[in-house]
Amino acid sequence: MSNGFDVAIAGGGIVGAACAAGCAAAGLKVVVVEPGPVGGGATAAGMGHLVVMDDSPAQIALTLLSRSLWIAMRPELPADVEYLPCGTIWVAADEEEMAEVRRKQGVYQTAGVRAEVLSAADLASAEPHLRAGLAGGLLVPDDAVVYPPCAARYFLAKSGATVVRQPAIELSGRGIKLRDGSFLAAGITVNATGAWAPALTPGIEVRKRKGHLLITDRYPGFVRAVLVELGYLKSAHSTTADSVAFNAQPRRTGQVLLGSSRQFGSEDRAIEPHMLRRMLQRAQEYMPEIGQLSAIRTWTGFRAATPDKLPLIGPCPSDPRLYLATGHEGLGITTSLGTGQLVADQIAGRTPPIPVDPYLPARAGAVPHPPQEAH
Amino acid sequence: MKLLVNGKPVEAPAGSMVSAAVALAGAWLYRRSVTGEPRGPLCGMGICFECRVTIGGKPHQRSCQIPCAEGMEVRTDE
Amino acid sequence: MTDPRFDVLVVGAGPAGLAAARRAAESGARVAVLDDNPTPGGQIWRARPEPARWLSGYQVILGARVIAAPAAGCLTVETLQADFEIGYRALILATGARERFLPFPGWTLPNVMGAGGLQALAKSGLPIAGKRIVVAGSGPLLLAVAGYLRGHGARVALIAEQTERAALLRFGASLAAHPGKLRQAVELRARLLGVPYLTGCWPVSAQGAERLESVTLRRGAKNWTEPCDYLACGFGLIPNTELAEMLGCRIGASGVAVDDDQRTSVPAIFSAGEATGIGGLDLALVEGEIAGYAAAGRTREASSRFALRQQHRRFATALEKAFALRDELRSLAAPETLVCRCEDVSYARIRACSGWREAKLHTRCGMGPCQGRVCGGAVEFLMGWRSESVRPPLYPARVESLARSGQDR
Structure with missing residues (x-):
């Protein structure tokens, strides 16, 4: 290792930063290659919702591990990470969705995740700005919200990793070739470049999935928990069609963050008025008064989506020294810490706290199946 | 034109803006900043958002761009 | 939107926008002007009679700000009560300028305001009679503001202009080529008799418990503190280019980039006045006229004013040089x-x-x-x-x- 690095990580988003922190904690010498601001890609675009998701056992395992790592880290997080232990409420519009609430509660209970069924009256008193006539919801009290770019910056600073402010132009198990022609040699190379990962590791099944978001001025208390609709059950959107869902989030600042939308095939960063309209109209259906709040900014970002909706964490089958840490879709903020731990454990030869097989790039049958994604 | 600024009756000349009514009521603090500093108008033309007050219960209204209206209820931060 | 409601839509009802609208309307186009403010005239003609001269033959939509451009030929506009869309065949961006503020200790205290800011607020009814005011910063706006404030009963303690006397004298000499400007300058100075105009002088801090009580100024090696009720402080102007940027227009070093006909880099979008570069009232008017004619397809009339525009641009260049920030x-x-x-x-x-x-x-x-x-x-x-x-x-x-x-x- 001519540069003396054990691990070279391409990508200074929250996943790359968490991998750096995990590897550094394992005693490894780390370099991170990031040409832009730390946490400036999907990390900056994302909502920062720390949430346990129950789409599959593997998804529960990774999100739950990650959430517990966040909770353990909470006392040391700087104030600007804005950790807000507000919980999540999965909002049920009707009895069909209440059935899903109860199913979900069962799954969470089995996994050891606290979750409480809210009646229509409970929901109305918990979130007075939701429209009348909703059926109830499921409160997951230990979910939280953070401001991701500052979390990424903190992880990276904590790692003590060397940061190289240049684009990576080529990756292999031996290291990273930089734009200026120089080569960073390392024992292990990690591709943590999110939706851009296929540009550096061709052939991997990661696609850009565009999302729109909007943030309002400060209205403390307008939204108290992260509110997510269960209505996707009926909209039955596929992994290919554009979709929107009601997702409203309180920020420590008192601002309200509104999402969400999902689109494949749009590589343009520009706001698409028809998607923004659909997303906001959906929000107004659930919270009519939200229409009167002052919106101060909108933006878009690209999630790194995989066909089976699980991230790619671990060595490439073709090159065991080239690791992937991408494909986190809408859960990259939550699962960054779990990813960092799994990457570090695999590199350091330690036993990870959860089985890694479901996330290995070599896993079989990464086939599309019906989604569950109101997030 | 009569308005209420923080509950205090104020007479504002026709055509004046809410920013003027606040000053006529003797107030100079229009809002508290996110760290609690006192703030008042800066740009006078609707750009800086420093002159925000609550009008008729609606927060974040730029007082320099909104004409006074009879019976308007205006609140500044304390 | 497939059916534009207006042949020419003008954003901004200041001098450039009103001149553009008038000339486009005279050319037979269906024209509307939009402005965020409740009255026409922009900043320089706020609460003044001049706009009346130009208001003719077109619709004026006030208290309305552009918030989005959801499709080509279409703007979304919001008022206090409503939101709606306006379609256009040609668009003229006359979005003007705002003051440049520079941070110094105490600048966030209540009653530290922009120079143009305090004037605008006073025109909107803010009581200034009897108030002791320091006017500071840079540019001819300081004199105009001080004159206005004094004319309305304020006690202007002094005007602090950051540029050096030598640069101002060179600029003054160049006014000889612009007799109108020279006359204005002389008139302004006459209205400010007895008010110290300190060149090479600028504020270094403002003091006060919950609001402004005094400002500390520096001139040469000397620092001193002036008690005051208001500090009116602006360091020149910045073009408002945000709408042009959102529409994809190229922005140059001084503002929205335009060609001879005031066309931006985007087809059917024109820009005039301070948005294209700080140049003052006369330049804004002539650019507005050119843009109005050009947007209505009357390029011959537009080109007949190129020489006049050139003359005013020379003045703008001299102005920029004289008041460069130290x-x-x-x-x-x-x-x-x-x-x-x-x-x-x-x-x-x-x-x-x-x-x-x-x-x-x-x-x-x-x-x-x-x-x-x-x-x-x-x-x-x-x-x-x-x-x-x-x-x-x-x-x-x-x-x-x-x-x-x-x-x-």
């Missing part, structure tokens, strides 16, 4: 001085960042409701960074307005 102003902000007033971000925190995007993401600088319009000019001057993309909403807007922006209504 380097000392870059060191006014202390590490703890706030630069971003919406999010209360200090100069030290901004200086620790590598660029605008990092500052935005890691400190929230420019992420509040003013969307960087105040701190942007300061950060550009202090750090040399220019802000990048402009997205809807162009100004903070109700969520419901964006939820309808661009849909068939």
Whole structure:
């Protein structure tokens, strides 16, 4: 290792930063290659919702591990990470969705995740700005919200990793070739470049999935928990069609963050008025008064989506020294810490706290199946 | 034109803006900043958002761009 | 929107916008002018009779701000009560300028205002009679503001102009080529008899417990403190280019880039006045006329005014040179001085960042409701960074307005 690095990580988003922190904690010498601001890609675009998701056992395992790592880290997080232990409420519009609430509660209970069924009256008193006539919801009290770019910056600073402010132009198990022609040699190379990962590791099944978001001025208390609709059950959107869902989030600042939308095939960063309209109209259906709040900014970002909706964490089958840490879709903020731990454990030869097989790039049958994604 | 600024009756000349009514009521603090500093108008033309007050219960209204209206209820931060 | 309601839509009812609208309307076009303010005239003609001369033959929509451009030929507009769409065949951006504010210790205290800011507020009814006011910063606006304030009963303690006397004298000599400007300058000075006009002088700090009580000024090696009720302080003007940027128009070094006919880089979009570069009233008027004629297809009439525009541009160049900001102003902000007033971000925190995007993401600088319009000019001057993309909403807007922006209504 001519540069003396054990691990070279391409990508200074929250996943790359968490991998750096995990590897550094394992005693490894780390370099991170990031040409832009730390946490400036999907990390900056994302909502920062720390949430346990129950789409599959593997998804529960990774999100739950990650959430517990966040909770353990909470006392040391700087104030600007804005950790807000507000919980999540999965909002049920009707009895069909209440059935899903109860199913979900069962799954969470089995996994050891606290979750409480809210009646229509409970929901109305918990979130007075939701429209009348909703059926109830499921409160997951230990979910939280953070401001991701500052979390990424903190992880990276904590790692003590060397940061190289240049684009990576080529990756292999031996290291990273930089734009200026120089080569960073390392024992292990990690591709943590999110939706851009296929540009550096061709052939991997990661696609850009565009999302729109909007943030309002400060209205403390307008939204108290992260509110997510269960209505996707009926909209039955596929992994290919554009979709929107009601997702409203309180920020420590008192601002309200509104999402969400999902689109494949749009590589343009520009706001698409028809998607923004659909997303906001959906929000107004659930919270009519939200229409009167002052919106101060909108933006878009690209999630790194995989066909089976699980991230790619671990060595490439073709090159065991080239690791992937991408494909986190809408859960990259939550699962960054779990990813960092799994990457570090695999590199350091330690036993990870959860089985890694479901996330290995070599896993079989990464086939599309019906989604569950109101997030 | 009569308005209420923080509950205090104020007479504002026709055509004046809410920013003027606040000053006529003797107030100079229009809002508290996110760290609690006192703030008042800066740009006078609707750009800086420093002159925000609550009008008729609606927060974040730029007082320099909104004409006074009879019976308007205006609140500044304390 | 497939059926434009207007042949020519003008954004901004200041001198450039009104001149553009009048000339386009005279040419037979169906014209409308939009403005955020409740009355026409823009900043320079706020509460003055001049706009009446130009208001003829077109519709004026006031209290209305553009918040989005959801499709080509279409703008979404919001008022206090409503939101709607306006279609156009040609668009003229006459969005004017705003003051440049520079941070110094105490600049966030209540009653420290922009120079044009205090004048605008006074015109809107803010009582100034009997108040002791220091006017400071840079540019001919300071004299105009001081004259206005004095004329309305304020006690103007002094005018502090940061530029040096020698540069002003050179500029004064160049006024000989512009007799109208020279006359204005002489008249202004006459109205300010007895008010010290201190060149090479600038504010270094403002003091007060909960509001302004005094300002400390520097001139040469001397520092002293002036008690005052208001500090009216602006360091020149910045073109409002955000709408042009959102529409994809190229921005040049001085403002929205335009060709001879005031056309921007985007077809059917024109720009005139301060948005294209700071040049004052006369230049704004002639640029507006050219843009109005050109947008209505009367290029011959437009070109008949090129020579006049050239003459006014020479004046603008001389102005810019004379009132260039001095380097000392870059060191006014202390590490703890706030630069971003919406999010209360200090100069030290901004200086620790590598660029605008990092500052935005890691400190929230420019992420509040003013969307960087105040701190942007300061950060550009202090750090040399220019802000990048402009997205809807162009100004903070109700969520419901964006939820309808661009849909068939």
